[in-house]
Amino acid sequence: MPHETALSRLAALLGDRLVNSQADRRLHGQNESHYPEALPEAVAYPESTQEVSEILTICHETGCPVTACGAGSSLEGQHLPLQGGISLDMGRMNKVRAISAEDLNCTVQPGLTRQTLNTALRDTGLFFPVDPGADATLGGMAATRASGTTAVRYGTMRDAVLALEAVMADGTVIRTGSRARKSSTGYDLTHLLVGSEGTLGIITELTLRLQGQPEAISAATCHFDSIEDAVNCVILTIQSGLPMARIELLDHMMVRGFNLHAGAGLPEKPHLFLEFHGSAASVAEQAESFAGIAAEFGADGWQSATRPEDRTALWRMRHNAHYASAALRKGGRVWATDICVPISQLAEGVLQAQCDAERLGLSCTIVGHVGDGNFHAGLSVDPDDPAEMARAAEFSHALGETALRLGGTVSGEHGIGIGKQGFMAAEHGPALTYMRAIKQAFDPNGILNPGKMLPDGPA
């Protein structure tokens, strides 16, 4: 046990809420992507901010690594305790603290999941829009700056988080932001913590903006003869300013995955899945405008989903894209990766990805929140085949280079974690030095999620 002192002090503090069973450790050392298992020495289950503060004080004093864990659904290995120490499971801090319907916001603990929050909001006329495929925790979503299918209309976690409570490396509890919609007072620590992947502080409370449930919703799907047609339809739709609530691209491989995994029975062609929000009249007007644009690109096979249960089924299928990609190959794992480019470069980005996957002989699905210029490539890989894993790594590297060449970013939403540290210097250049300076100032002993986000070595 490299961190024996820390663990015995933590055990004294937490009693049976510090667990070192093999089962618990393995649960917190796994991931949904392709990263190898990495076990914590123990798992801590705090129940209050005060407890998180005491835990961090101990870890700060003893140099014991602390890796926060929400739902453990992150796809770049963010929650894996690479250097041992403890996994800080936030799952028991999962209360809704306050719903302020009149201010269109709520305050929650970080272990609450997005679906549970939306259940709690059901009778308020409001909803929380950010929806990664997984039922992730709001703390984890803030920490990865997550987004989802509705980001094109309602924004990402960056836009959704108004205020935070966080415990810093040495146990200091801070509050950032306020319940007001905007502020010009001081450095924006809220948005410094959002996206920091648990490396700068542990989020113990979030105040989130909510959205009004639209008066009318309609969803639809259609398909295209080629991926260019589908993507160009998206580009023109966004450029024309249509306030799409959702516009998701699926290439023919992804559709095949849905057919296998969810029995979708869709023609294996590139599809768009769409949703319109607004008043009844405006939803009708939007759908008509979209259909006009789509017709220019030969859209066909229209299916609409107006009943709530049909829409739920449609988006549930979409949210399970990761598992549908897995279904394409028995016993395979999915190497999930994403990039985001300026919308005008989307067609080039998608075609380049398809071409690279073909060149490397990889099974690859493409699916994405394309209204933002963001898409995912899901490779079905065999982690025990080193040659294939090397080709997958080559693909992933080429995809990141494509993103940078097209003026974009190596991740629109999955983040850096373990997998994309190699791009930090290329994407950020000298700015990386300032990121390191912040890390050093906030966490001088390097206990918060060590080995993540910031690559070792000179900038």
Added chain:
Amino acid sequence: MPHETALSRLAALLGDRLVNSQADRRLHGQNESHYPEALPEAVAYPESTQEVSEILTICHETGCPVTACGAGSSLEGQHLPLQGGISLDMGRMNKVRAISAEDLNCTVQPGLTRQTLNTALRDTGLFFPVDPGADATLGGMAATRASGTTAVRYGTMRDAVLALEAVMADGTVIRTGSRARKSSTGYDLTHLLVGSEGTLGIITELTLRLQGQPEAISAATCHFDSIEDAVNCVILTIQSGLPMARIELLDHMMVRGFNLHAGAGLPEKPHLFLEFHGSAASVAEQAESFAGIAAEFGADGWQSATRPEDRTALWRMRHNAHYASAALRKGGRVWATDICVPISQLAEGVLQAQCDAERLGLSCTIVGHVGDGNFHAGLSVDPDDPAEMARAAEFSHALGETALRLGGTVSGEHGIGIGKQGFMAAEHGPALTYMRAIKQAFDPNGILNPGKMLPDGPA
């Protein structure tokens, strides 16, 4: 000359673009609010990022203060070179670098003003929405995290800035963000620099999100019998999710100012100034929904402005509110201050402000971007009357306390500068330590806008 070495090295670098005439120094030592003059030792006029970098290198090495200046319109004394050194006038770096209509963004130099940008965008079908009253520079607006009348619909500078180029204290040039709409890679330095009031780095280029010019626009004004009615109408409008493009409150004193300053001829009652954006059908629908809500609160005296020239006149008048407040008192100056509260607390905030002004015998206008919960109090004061200035300070202090008591922030858009440092500890508590740590890490010699934002002394 306390910074002789620096100034002679800067003169060698810049030639006649380092100016120490009394006229230039005074121009950069003045402000539109009530702060006393504070002159720089000289004014530098850089023409390129490279030059800014060389200037900062010299100032970093010699400990010479550098206070960036855009249009000099900030209202909390942000651009005043409190500790001498140089004023870095960004005005000559005012080019549009690129307009990417297909990506709905543009890249500009920091000295460009918002109106000049919008002129350049005129034929693209796009516009840049953030509109503080003054024709401020985009660098200054980013540095103060400015907003304006359309923030309720299109967001503030926080939402508008996609990417920055900045020169850091020691002359290092960094780039943050990208032209993609979202990213999850690394710490969000873009939003750390936005709102940092020139204390963390000098912005030398900005990539900004643009908005599509709405197909239809209509504007209207109406008045109410009481300020409560007007504010409660705003609250219900926002809560009902109407996508207002603009919703501005003016109390009867502000209206009196408009009558004096702009010959507005409006009844001296609380008013709302409104604008709706969308398709023709949706604008009509929105206006009707709003009228329905407003009727509940006894709105009257409807006037609509559908012709572009009428709308321009309306919003020009609104943008000159500061000068209209000044018109209320011959030879007076305006002590401008703002707060932002959760929307449900808006009525209480406004009433408290009016009551405090009355108690203190101050002439006060109230006007604001109330859709965000943000409003301004403009006191007409005589800077040579110490007793009145003390009462104005007491008002301003009470207003900040009101904001905090109501769960808001001591500034929604004007910022901290000189005037609100006294609130930093109360608003941010222990988080202030982390702000100081960033400042220390980024600007160890303390040359960037010293004496601003972060109060001296222990947190």
